[in-house]
Amino acid sequence: MNISYAVRSSIAVAGLLLMAGCGGDDGRTGANGTGSAAAQPSSAPAGSRTLTVFAAASLQKSFEQIGEDFEVSHPGVTVRFSFGGSSGLVAQLSDGAPADVLATANEPTMDKAVAEDLVAGEPTPFVSNTLQIVVPRDNPARIRSFADLAESGAKVVLCAPAVPCGAAAVAVEKAGGIDIKPVSEEQAVTDVLGKVRSGEADAGLVYVTDVRAANSSGASAEVTGLDFPEAESAVNVYPIAALRGATDARLAGEFVAATTSVEGQKVLRAAGFAAP
Structure with a gap:
């Protein structure tokens, strides 16, 4: 990610909060502009409000x-x-689905939302993630390297190329000079993980964070994650943005800020995400 993108993104978040603080269509106000959004409660009148966040599947545990x-x-x-x-x-x-905030698992997908005028302001990069090979705990196919995924007889599951984890898989295949023939292509990285956990597949490509989450229950590890050098050629940067159709622009901006706050970043780092 280039520096100018990060600078523009930071300015955009600050601008979004400032504009919202000057008054919204409904006249409600939120927290003052000082301090992190995660720590500062909104001063809006008490009442039931719902903030709807659309987020990449790999963010589930952290975002919850x-x-x-x-x-x-x-x-x-x-x-x-x-x-x-x-x-x-x-x-x-x-x-036309209603939502207030969008977080995607790569920048090209967010760019599509920007191109369709769904996003308010500039998206903010907030974490990055890297692929790992995931295999069942007993690794029956004896997968040891990235090249092993292209061996005949290996039942490998990948994300579909249109999905960020699938686009990353295509990139690492090119970097490694191999051609994987998956037995299925899934629409979410969690589906890939699920097929490996259930034994339907010998291996898959998921994010580092997915392997960590699968083994975080405190019980014995359900799956094993294998690092491979080719993964460094396809590090995914995750952006987040308030949406143009947000029912409360200030509240949406505060949630975006919460993900980049010290508290939010601690949660994300603990899950295995890295800096953008």
Whole structure:
């Protein structure tokens, strides 16, 4: 990610909060402009409000925690999530699905939302993620390297190329000079993980964070994640943005800010996400 993109993104978030603070269509106000959004409760009148966040499936565990913290600091607000493949989420928004915030698993998918005029301001990059090979705990196919995924007889599951994790898979195949023949292509990275966990597949390509989440219950590991050098050729940067159709622009901007706050970044780093 180039520096100018990050600078423009930071300015955009600040501008979004400032404009919203000058007064919205409904006359409600929120937290003052100082301090992190995660720590500062909104001063809006008490009442039931719902913030709808569309987010990439790989963000589920982290965003649910950030959402809980956001509700605590914003009395009367309920954060509702819709998790799934990023391209599918953008398609839903294009078809008129109501939402306030969008977080995608790569920048090209967010660019589509921008091109369709769904986004308010400039998206903000907030984390990055890298692919790992995931295999069942006992690894029956004896997968050891990225090249093993192209061996005949290996049942490999990938994300569809239109999905960010699938686009990353295509990139690492090119970097490694191999051609994987998947037995299925899924619309979300969680579906790939599910097929490996259930034993329907010998291996798959998922994010580092998905492997960590699958093994975070405290019990014995259900799957094993294998690092491979080719993965560095396809690091996905995740952007987040308030949407043009948000019912409360200030509240949407505060949630965006919450993901980049110190508290939000701690949650995301603990899940295995890296800096954008």
